[in-house]
Amino acid sequence: MHDILFDFISKYISLTEDEKNALLSLDLFRSVKKGTILLKEGQKSQYDYFVLKGCIRKYYIIDGEEKTTAFFTEMEGMTPHCVKNNNKSEYFVSCVEDTILTVANPDMGVELNTKFPKFQLMCGVLSEELLAKQQIDFDDFKTSSPEIRYLNLLQLRPDLIQRVPQHQLASFLGIKPQSLSRLRARILEKSKE
Amino acid sequence: MHDILFDFISKYISLTEDEKNALLSLDLFRSVKKGTILLKEGQKSQYDYFVLKGCIRKYYIIDGEEKTTAFFTEMEGMTPHCVKNNNKSEYFVSCVEDTILTVANPDMGVELNTKFPKFQLMCGVLSEELLAKQQIDFDDFKTSSPEIRYLNLLQLRPDLIQRVPQHQLASFLGIKPQSLSRLRARILEKSKE
DNA sequence: TTCATTTCTTAACTTAAGTGAACGAATTTA
DNA sequence: TAAATTCGTTCACTTAAGTTAAGAAATGAA
Numbered sequence: 001m002h003d004i005l006f007d008f009i010s011k012y013i014s015l016t017e018d019e020k021n022a023l024l025s026l027d028l029f030r031s032v033k034k035g036t037i038l039l040k041e042g043q044k045s046q047y048d049y050f051v052l053k054g055c056i057r058k059y060y061i062i063d064g065e066e067k068t069t070a071f072f073t074e075m076e077g078m079t080p081h082c083v084k085n086n087n088k089s090e091y092f093v094s095c096v097e098d099t100i101l102t103v104a105n106p107d108m109g110v111e112l113n114t115k116f117p118k119f120q121l122m123c124g125v126l127s128e129e130l131l132a133k134q135q136i137d138f139d140d141f142k143t144s145s146p147e148i149r150y151l152n153l154l155q156l157r158p159d160l161i162q163r164v165p166q167h168q169l170a171s172f173l174g175i176k177p178q179s180l181s182r183l184r185a186r187i188l189e190k191s192k193e
Numbered sequence: 194m195h196d197i198l199f200d201f202i203s204k205y206i207s208l209t210e211d212e213k214n215a216l217l218s219l220d221l222f223r224s225v226k227k228g229t230i231l232l233k234e235g236q237k238s239q240y241d242y243f244v245l246k247g248c249i250r251k252y253y254i255i256d257g258e259e260k261t262t263a264f265f266t267e268m269e270g271m272t273p274h275c276v277k278n279n280n281k282s283e284y285f286v287s288c289v290e291d292t293i294l295t296v297a298n299p300d301m302g303v304e305l306n307t308k309f310p311k312f313q314l315m316c317g318v319l320s321e322e323l324l325a326k327q328q329i330d331f332d333d334f335k336t337s338s339p340e341i342r343y344l345n346l347l348q349l350r351p352d353l354i355q356r357v358p359q360h361q362l363a364s365f366l367g368i369k370p371q372s373l374s375r376l377r378a379r380i381l382e383k384s385k386e
Numbered sequence: 387t388t389c390a391t392t393t394c395t396t397a398a399c400t401t402a403a404g405t406g407a408a409c410g411a412a413t414t415t416a
Numbered sequence: 417t418a419a420a421t422t423c424g425t426t427c428a429c430t431t432a433a434g435t436t437a438a439g440a441a442a443t444g445a446a
Contacts, residue, residue, distance in 0.1 A: 142365075
């Protein structure tokens with residue numbers, strides 16, 4: 001399981017045995033059950049999550065309603081906060097499936113960055129990559145209708161549609177569960193013609 | 194005008210005179226007329242823009258229709274690509290107003306980063322910041338209706354509503370110009386009651 | 387297994403956005 | 417300055433999403 005993390009990191013920087021051991025000594029790995037809430041709204045410290053296996057979900061509760069805005073699956077990480085940040089969380093993070101992930105708190109990041117500056121460099125590059133990727137996602141979202149968004153998702157992340165409850169998918173697409181049902185029925189109807 | 198850039202940078206790293214001169218010698222500053230197209234779809238090299246004064250706009254042309262996805266005004270920068278990237282642009286960038294900005298091509302970035310590693314560090318931190326900010330913007334967009342988005346914009350970037358043409362604002366909000374007109378009329382109607 | 391809860395779908399109705407067209411106002415350009 | 421174009425608004429109509437409600441299916445807990 002550790003290898004997945006090291007393989008991922010090796011795409012950005014090469015690690016010596018010392019550095020690998022420093023990472024392992026931080027005791028980052030966690031195995032969490034489906035439904036576990038990793039982070040609650042209002043909670044102070046912000047953690048970094050990197051999913052090795054499974055799926056986690058980011059959601060807000062607005063007017064008593066869950067609004068899912070992101071899913072993270074294998075080899076995806078949430079917000080690499082290398083720089084310490086003490087804001088309270090506006091959102092929740094929970095496990096969609098039984099999940100194995102790494103959890104890093106800001107102190108670990110600071111410690112690692114001080115000892116091994118290359119980690120901070122990696123964080124920077126990673127942030128750049130994620131930023132570029134997210135800008136594309138945001139632009140796609142803005143320029144598409146819910147139906148197009150759904151069809152895009154079907155192309156780009158077909159696994160999500162299988163492994164994630166429909167009502168969570170719906171708010172991820174910016175609509176209500178009923179609208180997603182209807183939209184799917186509509187697409188099916190069209191494809192019959 | 195140079196001071197605006199240096200003031201901005203000083204929030205992240207402190208520059209020696211040598212470093213300032215290296216920056217100035219790159220001849221980054223440009224003064225461009227309203228309507229000028231800075232980047233076209235399909236164009237190969239990706240530039241970094243940092244707005245000192247004025248406003249630039251990012252838009253796609255989809256089915257012959259302009260879809261505006263972002264505006265950048267004073268002290269805002271577009272996508273700090275410190276790492277070279279050779280993709281063709283999917284979008285256009287043009288000036289909403291007469292604008293003064295810095296334009297950096299990837300070669301300049303590479304040169305600067307090699308000479309002064311602290312620039313790359315700054316890019317990393319900047320990316321992290323922008324990533325965090327953009328995640329919030331994306332989440333807000335996903336979890337809001339067009340009307341709420343408009344009201345939020347009125348709160349958070351009231352200047353934009355004044356300085357940007359309505360039809361560009363509309364697609365920035367994810368709707369058609371007619372819908373924006375109607376939505377504004379609706380809000381006005383409500384406030385009368 | 388059974389009961390309770392949550393989830394998904396369908397339906398009828400309401401509300402708001404998309405579309406096409408028209409017209410005056412503002413802006414460009416010749 | 418005059419003509420042409422672009423822009424913003426309004427309107428009527430269409431389409432799709434929100435809402436409320438109901439019932440079936442799946443899931444989880446006792």
